[in-house]
Amino acid sequence: MVFAMASGTNVKTYFEGEWHDGDVLVMRAADHGSWLGTTVFDGARFAYGLTPDLDEHCQRVNDSADVLGITPTHSVEEMMEIVRDGIDLYARDAAVYIRPMYWAIHGGHMAIVPKLGITGFCICLEELPMPPLTASLSLTTTQFHRPILATALVNAKAGSLYPNNARMLREALEKGFDNALVADAMGNVAETATSNIFMVRDSVVHTPIANGTFLAGITRRRIIKLLRSDGYDVRESILTFDDFHSAEEVFATGNMSKVMPISRFDDTHYQLGVVARRARELYWEWARATL
Numbered sequence: 001m002v003f004a005m006a007s008g009t010n011v012k013t014y015f016e017g018e019w020h021d022g023d024v025l026v027m028r029a030a031d032h033g034s035w036l037g038t039t040v041f042d043g044a045r046f047a048y049g050l051t052p053d054l055d056e057h058c059q060r061v062n063d064s065a066d067v068l069g070i071t072p073t074h075s076v077e078e079m080m081e082i083v084r085d086g087i088d089l090y091a092r093d094a095a096v097y098i099r100p101m102y103w104a105i106h107g108g109h110m111a112i113v114p115k116l117g118i119t120g121f122c123i124c125l126e127e128l129p130m131p132p133l134t135a136s137l138s139l140t141t142t143q144f145h146r147p148i149l150a151t152a153l154v155n156a157k158a159g160s161l162y163p164n165n166a167r168m169l170r171e172a173l174e175k176g177f178d179n180a181l182v183a184d185a186m187g188n189v190a191e192t193a194t195s196n197i198f199m200v201r202d203s204v205v206h207t208p209i210a211n212g213t214f215l216a217g218i219t220r221r222r223i224i225k226l227l228r229s230d231g232y233d234v235r236e237s238i239l240t241f242d243d244f245h246s247a248e249e250v251f252a253t254g255n256m257s258k259v260m261p262i263s264r265f266d267d268t269h270y271q272l273g274v275v276a277r278r279a280r281e282l283y284w285e286w287a288r289a290t291l
Contacts, residue, residue: 008097008126012089014082015122019089026122033103038114039159040064043255044098046087047130051098052287054080056218057255058100064156065102071119072102079123086125097128097256128256133280136263136272137252139192141241142168142180146190146213154213168193179252181244181265184213189239195254196220197262199239199247200275206243209236219253219283226282232275249273258283 011023033039042061044054058079062072074082079100090096100123104114144167147154152161172180172193181197184190191197191214198207205227210216227234244250250262250270259280261272 008128010090010094010127012086012125013122014086014124019086023124027103027120031103031105031120032107032114033105033120036104036107036112036114037158037160038068038070038104039101040068040070040103040156041099041101041159042157044083045130045255045258046090046094046096046098048284048287049092050284050287050291051083051087052283052290053218053222054083054098057098058083060157060218061100061102064158065119067153067156068104068158069114069116070102070104071116073119073121074100082123083125086123090125090127094127095130097126099124099126131257131260135257136261137178137192138264139179139181139250139262140172140175140177140266142171142182142193144168144171144180144182146182146184148185149212154215157215165193177264181241183241184208184211187240189241189244190214192252194256195252195260198223198251198253198275198279199244200249200273201243201247203233205232205234205275206237206239207234208239217254219255219258222286223253223259223279223283226286227275227279230278230282244268249275251276251279253279 013020013024015024015026027034040061042057044057055076058076065072083098103120105118105120106115108115144164168180168182180193182190182193189208196217198205224234244265245268252260259276261276262270
């Protein structure tokens with residue numbers, strides 16, 4: 001049997017109590033999640049033999065399910081055990097993207113409100129290489145903004161949020177850039193279309209203050225803590241696009257790449273700086289120390 005692939009290769013899927021080879025079918029046409037978008041997920045990483053903050057990612061998918069009114073059916077400990085069994089199916093030097101997922105199955109009131117109790121669940125693993133240490137991203141602006149809690153479920157990692165991110169990325173790609181630096185509803189910088197963002201100026205590290213328009217990520221929180229412990233002055237601030245044009249260094253954080261230097265924001269170019277390099281070193285030193 002030939003299985004379609006998603007983002008990576010060598011896909012393994014945990015569904016209905018066992019691991020399966022490939023990108024197997026898990027959702028039906030009448031499932032609430034497939035036609036009304038009540039899906040949540042999280043992303044963790046297995047890389048260099050490590051699964052940093054796996055417990056935090058498993059907790060967040062349960063928290064996201066609660067936000068959408070979906071009943072989480074697996075504890076953090078159960079998910080972690082399932083993931084470890086799945087990781088054993090890969091080579092020890094593989095880099096794997098770990099994606100636990102929930103979706104609603106039945107609709108309740110007017111078919112719109114998901115019924116509690118019966119919930120779809122799977123975990124998808126995909127081999128997806130870590131980017132090379134020399135990699136960087138270019139950023140541009142986009143006409144599209146991050147939503148607010150009054151208009152979208154921005155306090156969850158919900159699949160329904162990502163079409164907005166996709167149109168940001170399409171616009172950036174059409175302009176010849178890798179990603180977009182995105183504003184919140186007030187016009188201040190929130191994040192990129194796919195990750196949290198940091199900038200360095202006058203030896204101070206700044207990141208947009210978590211104002212409820214974007215997920216303040218697990219890797220973001222970890223990097224803030226590690227940099228502060230290493231002696232850096234890290235501030236959560238209200239930041240404008242002009243602040244980023246006047247920055248000396250910019251880098252992004254997220255689960256997929258962990259720490260990614262930014263080489264360019266529109267016509268402003270940056271050196272691939274020492275803070276991003278140090279943040280990456282601190283992150284993997286911490287991950288190895290907690291093994």
